[in-house]
Amino acid sequence: MNAGERLTDANFPAHPEKATLEGKNKFLGFWLFLGGETVLFATLFGTYLGLRNMHLDGPSGEELFSLPLVFLATMLLLTSSLTSVYAVLSLKQNKVRSLQGWFLVTLLLGLGFLGLEIYEFIHYVHEGHTFTSSAFGSAFYTLVGFHGAHVLFGILWITTLLARNWNRGITLSNAPKYYLFALYWHFVDVVWVFIFTVVYLMGKVG
């Protein structure tokens, strides 16, 4: 069977994302990538934890952070993680319209999160907390900004993936792509759980 052929309910495999060798390779390769990303974020977390109290004359985290705003952002991202797993459930049932719907909701929630983060950063810059204001500033923007860049990348990824495959149904070629995007999105949420805890909550207790 051609990998680009639209799957029907009759020939739908149990694991469309791993039904071809290419899909299997993508699956393994992507998990290795996520293991590497974990280490990459660890370097940023380690640096931030070491430098978080060195704010010089600028405001400290305790003075800056607004927990309700961050809490709202956390809820948006957490819900978007759920909607992306719903999309994967639709994928397993060959329901392409429902898959597209759930990924669109994921996309909107991701945009909402990014909007809140941009608003937050602009607010901090006005408070005198910039990338160059102190070691705390540099470490903060590197860590949180790098996560934000991951969200932005995810938004671009799912937008192009949906647009390119809009009328193609679910195929053996695009099933691994949808599946891996969902993995990526969950991973971005995993990192955020630690940013919420380590940067914001721990920032409030000094």
Place this chain on the structure above:
Amino acid sequence: MANHTQNPETTVHRHEEIQRKLALKEERKHHNVSFVMMILLTIVAFFAIWSDKISDSFAVLFILTLAVVQVFFQLYVWMHLSHKGHDFPIWGMASGILVAAITVASLMGLIWTS
């Protein structure tokens, strides 16, 4: 009435399909439970800090533990690490997490001692 008698092959196929539907239903339930748990863990962590009633050092340990629990929900339920055929990903992530822990500890140590 002839069309009521099913050949064995379609019966097996139907049986498999019902099994699969049930498994997916179960999976959806796990995803929902996991979502509610993660929301609750986030709220608990938030209030542990917001209420200011718990001593700082205990609160830090407490919220870090909650974060680790949440990550396990994400990895095992939402990212399907609990499913069959995930030995390689588990090893990949476990080694990533191990190196990550060493990295965080050594970077913090390096900055503190300098």
